[in-house]
Amino acid sequence: MAKEFDVVVIGGGPGGYVAAIRAAQLGFATACVEQWSDEAGKVVFGGTCLNVGCIPSKALLQSSENYHLAAHEFASHGIGVTGLSIDVAQMMKRKDKIVADNRAGILYLFKKNKVANFHGKGSLASGDDSGWTLKVALAAGGEETLHAKQVIIATGSSPRQLPGAPVDNQRILDNAGALSLTAVPKSLGVIGAGVIGLEMGSVWRRLGAEVTVLEALPAFLGLADDAIAKEALKVLTKDEGLAIELGVKIDKISAKKLVSVEYTDAAGAKQSKTFEKLIVAIGRAPNTAGLNAAGVGLALNERGQIEVDEQCRSNLPGVWAIGDVVRGPMLAHKAEEEGVAVAERIAGQYAHVDFNTIPWVIYTQPEIAWVGQTEQQLRAAGVTYRSGQFPFLANGRAKGLGETRGFVKFLADAKTDRVLGVHIIGPFASELISEAVVAMEFGASSEDIARICHAHPSLAEVVKEAALAVDKRAIHI
Numbered sequence: 001m002a003k004e005f006d007v008v009v010i011g012g013g014p015g016g017y018v019a020a021i022r023a024a025q026l027g028f029a030t031a032c033v034e035q036w037s038d039e040a041g042k043v044v045f046g047g048t049c050l051n052v053g054c055i056p057s058k059a060l061l062q063s064s065e066n067y068h069l070a071a072h073e074f075a076s077h078g079i080g081v082t083g084l085s086i087d088v089a090q091m092m093k094r095k096d097k098i099v100a101d102n103r104a105g106i107l108y109l110f111k112k113n114k115v116a117n118f119h120g121k122g123s124l125a126s127g128d129d130s131g132w133t134l135k136v137a138l139a140a141g142g143e144e145t146l147h148a149k150q151v152i153i154a155t156g157s158s159p160r161q162l163p164g165a166p167v168d169n170q171r172i173l174d175n176a177g178a179l180s181l182t183a184v185p186k187s188l189g190v191i192g193a194g195v196i197g198l199e200m201g202s203v204w205r206r207l208g209a210e211v212t213v214l215e216a217l218p219a220f221l222g223l224a225d226d227a228i229a230k231e232a233l234k235v236l237t238k239d240e241g242l243a244i245e246l247g248v249k250i251d252k253i254s255a256k257k258l259v260s261v262e263y264t265d266a267a268g269a270k271q272s273k274t275f276e277k278l279i280v281a282i283g284r285a286p287n288t289a290g291l292n293a294a295g296v297g298l299a300l301n302e303r304g305q306i307e308v309d310e311q312c313r314s315n316l317p318g319v320w321a322i323g324d325v326v327r328g329p330m331l332a333h334k335a336e337e338e339g340v341a342v343a344e345r346i347a348g349q350y351a352h353v354d355f356n357t358i359p360w361v362i363y364t365q366p367e368i369a370w371v372g373q374t375e376q377q378l379r380a381a382g383v384t385y386r387s388g389q390f391p392f393l394a395n396g397r398a399k400g401l402g403e404t405r406g407f408v409k410f411l412a413d414a415k416t417d418r419v420l421g422v423h424i425i426g427p428f429a430s431e432l433i434s435e436a437v438v439a440m441e442f443g444a445s446s447e448d449i450a451r452i453c454h455a456h457p458s459l460a461e462v463v464k465e466a467a468l469a470v471d472k473r474a475i476h477i
């Protein structure tokens, strides 16, 4: 006998578990199916983000930043540190506790909202006018049958593999391995100067590893505004000590005691480097295997993602898909927004996710964050715009913090002054970008932000001054 639900969510990452909670809040009998197990064999929610992504990486970034500050910055404050050391086991223990606390938090939220959960691999078996029959291959063995009027697929993504470089998480690491090293490697290679490569490279660099990042594309951080990408490349290489090589072609990787990487550099010369560990971070692929997509006729696109419309509807009635398994940026907050929107659409409510106002953040030091259009996108689209830029160097709070690198850049429509994009490299860019997101959501002009009173001294004053700079009337420069 199938267990009956209004909504079944397959996958309990930030897209899936948030969708399940919202569906339950809206009064639907809801279940969430998740295959992930912890060391004790118990079900684990939170997906990539909580377990091997956003949360553990930010925990390690903070630990390594603290170490770096103690080693290099405390002296300027008159604080002496002798015998500074890093206990990697303790750093990992702290990270694991943060993850464990959040895992428990999701189980608490499921209980509070009466979301049923099933531990196993979910798939679509068949559908008819009454809804969908799902099979769950239970982690404990056996099978459960569920029936739901609506199904939300939120199965996320997995690391893309580099041919010839099998990940063993001992010497060749994916994100999970990079987050679980037991010692600081002397030398670390990273394939891919994307978000994971830069964040994980930063963690281990700050703790003393010699880090070399090998990137296939000739341009650095192609998605970011050119001015931000240029500044980031300078700061990350010159100040932070990451060796970044662009435009390389990986020829051969062999792992013995060390990992050797043979590659052709941008000038066409053959190169070879040897590393104690190698992180492969070349993007992620959607998880659709095992869903029985072909069996039920669920359409995938040419990139292997579940094909959905703007509202996350698949080609099958009553089957929705959200997060990393569909088009759009692979970001936890994008997955969450889509999850909430789908639950609300199922309830007949209006919901909208504006891709243009999804913020991007890279948690390097200094942080990089942006929302909206880049200058090169505006130029390519033939939009006339004005830009304003203001450096953290001219801000009192940034000086007090000891982090004056970077700037805020505004792009506003030349005729209407409407904000089209905001780009930040600097301290707490991840927090500062929220003001720009709110402004863009409300269709603000740069003058609106320029006229808002910002606390003094605060980093947010740099945002205000950059908005003033659009009209060439920044005060402190």
Ligand code: FAD
Binding pocket: 010, 011, 012, 013, 014, 015, 016, 033, 034, 035, 036, 045, 046, 047, 048, 049, 050, 052, 053, 054, 055, 057, 120, 121, 122, 123, 154, 155, 156, 157, 175, 196, 287, 290, 291, 322, 323, 324, 325, 329, 330, 331, 332, 333, 334, 335
């Ligand atoms: P996932 O989080 O991948 O969750 C999918 C879940 O579905 C998994 O738990 C999986 O086990 C389960 N599943 C899959 N198939 C089945 C099945 N058939 N049956 C049952 N369960 C199934 N994003 C940010 O926004 N900010 C960050 O700082 C950030 N940092 C990151 C750092 C790293 C190292 C990585 C790897 C990613 C990071 N991301 C970050 C990206 C973020 O983790 C993803 O965008 C996000 O997790 C996607 O959420 P999701 O719910 O779509 O998928």
Ligand code: NAI
Binding pocket: 162, 191, 192, 193, 194, 195, 196, 197, 199, 214, 215, 216, 217, 250, 281, 282, 283, 284, 329, 330, 331, 360, 361, 362, 363
């Ligand atoms: P990515 O797409 O950010 O970067 C991958 C990089 O690898 C690209 O620059 C690409 O050109 C390069 N590459 C691809 N093939 C290559 C090859 N053969 N040799 C050398 N370089 C190659 O992907 P990444 O870093 O794996 O992260 C996956 C996703 O996870 C990101 O797109 C992002 O959405 C998400 N993420 C988000 C974070 C955040 O929001 N702070 C942090 C970490 C990940």
